Amino acid sequence: MSKKEKLLYPFYIISHPFDGFYEVRHREKGSVLVALFLVFLFGLSFSLNRRYAGFIVNVINPRTVNSYAEIISIFLAVLLFAAANWSVTCLTEGEGRFKDIITVIGYSLLPMVLTFIPATILSWFTAYGEEIIYYLLLLVSVVFFSILLLIGIMTIHNFGFGKTLFTLVLTFISLLLILFVLLLLISLINQVYLFFESIYTELILRI
């Protein structure tokens, strides 16, 4: 696959999700790099939307918008979801590899990448009563994303619809578990660190 083809493949998936994701899994048509790039673009457009959406529709305090933090947290969320989904589907005989899951998430984000910035620009020209178009645009892209993600997960793991939903519920549970364990780990490391720090202080003060 040429570079150009790889870059344009997400657009093919938008119109042919079943075939497209099948070929991601079985014919190596996907690219993790392109997927991560799409995640980055989504983070960027999401943050730009929060900061630059028109006054009429923008109810976000500009002082709370931090693009770095938002882009990084979106990356972390994608990683977390992928890890959770992978660990669940491994046990439920899903065929997808970790890189397939990342690819599916990244490629499914494309509709949102494509609409968030145009919607932001559109919001500069809308008044009350017309802002519904803006919200509709955002809603359609979010729904599109969810459908693509669902189809993608279904296809790469070779699941039925019911099993996909079931594993998604399990994914969210394991997501919470991962978060819990992470928090536990962080607090434990913190405790250990504090322990050694207090030993150090004691020694410094006594010697």
Next chain:
Amino acid sequence: MKYKRKKYKKLYGYLTFVLALILSASTTVSADSALPYETYNFDYWEYVYYTPAAYVPESSLSGIDLGVGSLSNPQDLFVAADGKIYIADTGNNRILILNSDLTLYKVMENFDNNGSPDTFLNPYGVFVTGQNVIYVADMDHNRIIALHENGELIRIINNPVSEVLPDNFVFIPMKVTVDYANRVYVIVKNMFQGIMAFDENGSFTGFTGTIKVAISTYDKIWRRLSTKAQRARQVQFIPTEFTGVDMAPDGFVYATNIDTKGVQSVRRLNPKGQDVIKKKDGSLSGDLWYRLAGDYSGASRIVDIAYRDNGIYSIIDQTRGRIFTYDHEGNILYIFGGRGSQKGTFKNPVAIEAIGDVIMVLDAGRGEIMTFTAAEYGRLINEAVSLRFRGDESAAVEIWKKVLLLDENFELAYVGIGKSYLAAGENKMAMKYLKLGMDRTYYSIAFKRYRDDILKENLGSILTIGTLLFVGTGIILKIKRKGGTEHE
């Protein structure tokens, strides 16, 4: 020679600059830095920002200043229509009447009860009607007394009888107010059903302003899960008590209540007893930010309200001794005051009254009346809000501009100016100001008009470009298709 003179000129310039710096440094000690409290406000995002002083303390007045001995736990203050000031000196069982220039006019200790002399026992609240009839909430005698200034009794309200009152009900009146039709509204201790209303004959007619108890879903589930013995020991869900009451000239009762959640502490009750106050973005309860534990913590404990002219009202917070002033739409205008021992701060504020631009606060802890006068900032805001209340928004614009010179964060001023630009058809300026004032509704109107103007002006060129594009793409497509067929 020429060069030298230039140099001298430069030197002279530097000198004046340095001189100006020294002078300005010595004169920047403004009035508000000498105040014992901060004046602040909340912006659209609920951030605290500090403003110039709206009110400055003028004088304090104690019982000794009046020559009647120190006041003992005074609980209520009232300014009558003729300017006389009434103080319920609760601990000394008397009512003090002062002239409007804060000199003693009269001390009322007893009155003539159908031939026999009678006294007060812990008079807690006082109210005076336009006909100079004094209503006293004689708390520990369980009655309301209406009497003339010379001690002549008019009527006594006691022992209200009704089916809705419990059998063991004790009438302990705390605060009283009377409307133009001589209906009496009484805040009664331990009465959670609302303010008790009496008709002109003194018979109980019902409750007004009942506050509904809001139980959250969480509490409901928790109660469902607990046993009967546990439930008995849990905190009961009872409505909050009213604390202070004031009568607006239009007959609406303004009442304050304790709200530990800090959502709504002020109510404006119509004659049917319904709350019709206007709130902005939900909160009408003093401070938006407070510590949850420690000294001076918790939501503002609003204990009294003073209705001022033109829809403005001020409430006082006992916890932190702050006075909050709102307009008729629930916009907060300015916040000042505090707890402390300096002049202008309070030990235990219990009552607030206003005469024009003067605010008086009764401090029960110190037995003093603290008087505040409006500084320029406060006076300008009062004036502009009053003009706006009367519908004269165009006259308010000049004042709003002066307010902005003193405080460029005052959003209400931006909205006022923006609306006047909107009315004048200067849509672009209106948009700028309404955006600064964070008023989306009016901004939207201004924006729509601005957009229409631009479209109208450029309709010709837009249509031309559109047609050209349409025709152009058509031609290009046709050529391409032709080229394609030729290839085949």
